Amino acid sequence: MLTYANFHLTYILPVICVLALIVHPFINRSEIFKIGFISGIAVLYTTPWDNYIIMRGAWTFPADQLIAVIGYVPVEEYIFFVLQTVIVSLWHLLCARWSTPCLHFNHDKRSYQLIRWIPIAVLTAVMVTGYWISVPGTGTFYLGCIMWWIAPVYIFIWYGAGNYIVTKLTSSAVSVLVPTVYLCWIDQIALKANIWHINVGTSLNLFVAEDLPFEEALFFLLTSICVVLGLSCYDKARGMCETYSHEFPHRFGINLTYLNQMCRAFIKPEYAMSSVVTDDIKTSIEILREASKSFNAASFLFQSGIRLDLIILYAFCRVTDNIIDDETDVLRKKCKLNVIEKFVNELFADRKSDYDVKTVPYTAKVDWAYYQSELTGEEMASFRAVSRIAFYLPRKPFYELIAGYQWDIEGRLVRNEEDLLLYSSYVAGSVGTLCVYVMLYRCDNDVYDVFGEDDYVIEKARQMGRVLQLVNIARDIITDSETLGRCYVPTEYMDDEEQEIHILCNEKKPRSLGNKKLKKYSTRMIHLANKLQSDSVGAIRCLPRETRGSVLAATEIYRGLTSAIQSSQTYPTRASITKLERIFIGIYSLYVKSIQYVV
Numbered sequence: 341m342l343t344y345a346n347f348h349l350t351y352i353l354p355v356i357c358v359l360a361l362i363v364h365p366f367i368n369r370s371e372i373f374k375i376g377f378i379s380g381i382a383v384l385y386t387t388p389w390d391n392y393i394i395m396r397g398a399w400t401f402p403a404d405q406l407i408a409v410i411g412y413v414p415v416e417e418y419i420f421f422v423l424q425t426v427i428v429s430l431w432h433l434l435c436a437r438w439s440t441p442c443l444h445f446n447h448d449k450r451s452y453q454l455i456r457w458i459p460i461a462v463l464t465a466v467m468v469t470g471y472w473i474s475v476p477g478t479g480t481f482y483l484g485c486i487m488w489w490i491a492p493v494y495i496f497i498w499y500g501a502g503n504y505i506v507t508k509l510t511s512s513a514v515s516v517l518v519p520t521v522y523l524c525w526i527d528q529i530a531l532k533a534n535i536w537h538i539n540v541g542t543s544l545n546l547f548v549a550e551d552l553p554f555e556e557a558l559f560f561l562l563t564s565i566c567v568v569l570g571l572s573c574y575d576k577a578r579g580m581c582e583t584y585s586h587e588f589p590h591r592f593g594i595n596l597t598y599l600n601q602m603c604r605a606f607i608k609p610e611y612a613m614s615s616v617v618t619d620d621i622k623t624s625i626e627i628l629r630e631a632s633k634s635f636n637a638a639s640f641l642f643q644s645g646i647r648l649d650l651i652i653l654y655a656f657c658r659v660t661d662n663i664i665d666d667e668t669d670v671l672r673k674k675c676k677l678n679v680i681e682k683f684v685n686e687l688f689a690d691r692k693s694d695y696d697v698k699t700v701p702y703t704a705k706v707d708w709a710y711y712q713s714e715l716t717g718e719e720m721a722s723f724r725a726v727s728r729i730a731f732y733l734p735r736k737p738f739y740e741l742i743a744g745y746q747w748d749i750e751g752r753l754v755r756n757e758e759d760l761l762l763y764s765s766y767v768a769g770s771v772g773t774l775c776v777y778v779m780l781y782r783c784d785n786d787v788y789d790v791f792g793e794d795d796y797v798i799e800k801a802r803q804m805g806r807v808l809q810l811v812n813i814a815r816d817i818i819t820d821s822e823t824l825g826r827c828y829v830p831t832e833y834m835d836d837e838e839q840e841i842h843i844l845c846n847e848k849k850p851r852s853l854g855n856k857k858l859k860k861y862s863t864r865m866i867h868l869a870n871k872l873q874s875d876s877v878g879a880i881r882c883l884p885r886e887t888r889g890s891v892l893a894a895t896e897i898y899r900g901l902t903s904a905i906q907s908s909q910t911y912p913t914r915a916s917i918t919k920l921e922r923i924f925i926g927i928y929s930l931y932v933k934s935i936q937y938v939v
């Protein structure tokens with residue numbers, strides 16, 4: 341016989357287990373706290389109401405099949421409040437985590453107020469109507485109770501997060517509808533099995549489907565919406581904190597300071613915050629999307645705060661690289677490099693040492709008027725975005741990047757593997773270091789453990805950066821030569837150094853070296869990359885747990901390019917892998933390969 345407890349075991353818990361398995365790489369302390377917090381509120385808010393309507397006879401339960409009853413409500417029912425919240429939350433995480441919160445901020449005051457107040461007026465009317473029609477013993481009792489009970493929660497959430505939610509309608513709708521349909525289906529099973537019974541005297545006796553009373557379908561729809569609204573309101577508040585770190589400076593923690601900050605961020609309308617900040621982020625996202633399919637795909641694997649700052653950093657590296665590359669004249673290139681160096685000097689003016697970082701946001705004194713005249717709008721946006729997160733980053737990697745640009749401007753040759761690794765350290769080892777700082781600062785640990793240059797994890801992160809740069813160089817022999825007249829293949833690999841450098845850097849005709857040679861060079865660099873990779877990948881274990889799978893997947897997606905180069909008969913120009921391959925590598929790394937680093 342299907343009892344209420346068996347019902348949970350058969351229809352609810354297995355679904356939770358499957359969902360938990362799917363979303364586990366994306367679960368962090370903040371997500372767990374969010375689900376726990378909303379479940380707690382669900383229990384607190386629903387308990388008096390459920391007791392009231394059962395007392396008034398809207399539902400009944402066969403007493404002999406229950407574990408226990410507290411007040412008027414079976415224990416299994418209290419458990420259901422939590423289980424439904426957990427199902428909807430896990431499903432919502434899967435549907436809604438893919439976009440960056442600040443992309444959903446509405447900075448226009450007029451439309452913001454309309455979107456905020458019109459639904460609140462309608463909901464107030466619903467609440468009042470519900471109150472009037474919820475006369476005990478009448479056919480509208482159950483419906484009316486649902487209306488006056490749910491509307492105040494909607495009003496409260498809508499006040500702070502309505503504008504955020506309307507821009508996420510598709511993902512919110514999918515988050516609501518799929519669990520609602522499932523819950524309605526199992527509700528029919530429960531009703532048929534007489535696990536609970538709806539009183540015909542206090543309901544409308546309308547049926548949405550066979551054995552599914554209108555109020556039941558409405559109840560599951562509205563409660564699922566309620567959970568999704570609650571989750572979205574948390575996401576909006578967190579998005580505000582991540583986007584406006586200077587106004588909301590506290591890192592995640594389960595304490596009153598952080599909760600107070602989250603409440604402020606929830607109440608604060610986005611139109612009262614600077615739209616320049618979100619516009620700068622949008623520009624950075626656009627730069628990443630256009631520049632690198634691999635890193636764009638990989639960025640989605642990280643939680644939103646980490647993703648946001650990695651995107652800002654990537655855009656800064658890309659923009660500064662282009663500033664130099666786009667100039668044809670060496671003197672102009674040097675002037676541009678000076679502009680970048682001046683900016684970095686200003687950004688880190690008050691640091692005591694190369695790896696000195698701050699834990700509290702502050703505004704660096706940057707001569708923005710000067711950069712306005714030197715940089716394009718896109719470059720300015722990227723500089724401003726990086727200036728807002730620079731407080732927790734060390735200065736050394738930025739100077740290493742500059743040393744890499746200097747190398748390019750001087751047209752310095754890569755003589756041997758030592759040079760190759762030094763260059764890769766400058767342009768990508770530095771990025772690896774910065775990635776670690778981002779992950780440490782933006783992950784949800786209470787403490788911000790700062791590493792220094794000599795730390796094992798920093799050394800290995802630098803090495804992983806070098807690995808990816810070697811892959812990049814091994815893939816780009818043709819484009820580096822044709823578009824930039826550059827060669828990063830160590831000259832010690834070459835049979836005739838002078839002639840081959842001339843072909844690659846002056847004639848810019850790399851194909852005349854022939855496929856065999858090009859493949860030989862790229863294979864040697866790939867072998868070197870693989871050696872360094874196996875030596876550094878273990879350090880992933882030292883990163884915050886919730887980032888390990890994503891880091892592995894991100895680096896593996898990029899390393900996927902090596903198989904595209906090696907599987908080709910010829911040496912391909914800018915080898916790439918398909919979207920499907922990227923997804924496959926991402927999923928395999930996240931769910932299978934990363935197990936050894938996570939457990």
Ligand SMILES: CC(C)=CCC/C(C)=C/CC/C(C)=C/CC/C(C)=C/COP(=O)(O)OP(=O)(O)O
Nearest residue numbers: 632768771772775801804805808809812879880
């Ligand atoms: C192993 C540990 C402890 C940490 C890992 C730390 C990380 C994530 C290191 C990787 C750092 C990184 C992302 C370096 C960038 C390397 C690179 C080759 C960038 C090339 O960028 P684009 O040229 O824009 O890419 P495309 O090839 O897609 O155009």
